[in-house]
Amino acid sequence: MPSAAWSLQQSVFAALTADAALTALIGAGRIYDDVPQGSALPYIALGQVTARDWATGSEDGNEHILMVHVWSNAKGKKQAHEILGAVRNALHDRPLALTGHRLINLRHEFSQARRDPDGETIHGTARFRAVTEPT
Secondary structure, eight states, rough: OOOOHHHHHHHHHHHHHHHHHHHHHOOOEEEEOOOTTTTOSSEEEEEEEEEOOOSSSSSEEEEEEEEEEEEOSSSHHHHHHHHHHHHHHHTTOOOOSSSEEEEEEEEEEEEEEETTTTSSSSEEEEEEEEEEEEE
């Protein structure tokens, strides 16, 4: 059985790549776990996942903090905010299917967009909190 964190990441990736509104904003094939060198902008990169024990006295469980990164070279932050909104719509409170685990909830915590230190790229981040339990 895969770890809960890996199963969650696979399901998040599948949900994002299947979302037509998100694909319309960034194009097909632009959601990555490992971004290929020289990838065209905009794109989404799955970021850090932190998993913590969330067990009760009688049930096993995990709490996950998942980061999703948006990269854009558009002028201003509008494109990044639109993509972040589509990411939120694709994931927030969605009933994702996990292998070997059950998703209790998946909630958007916050999003932000800022100019990268290179002065040209916009970097957006969205943070999600998920709770899982083994099946």
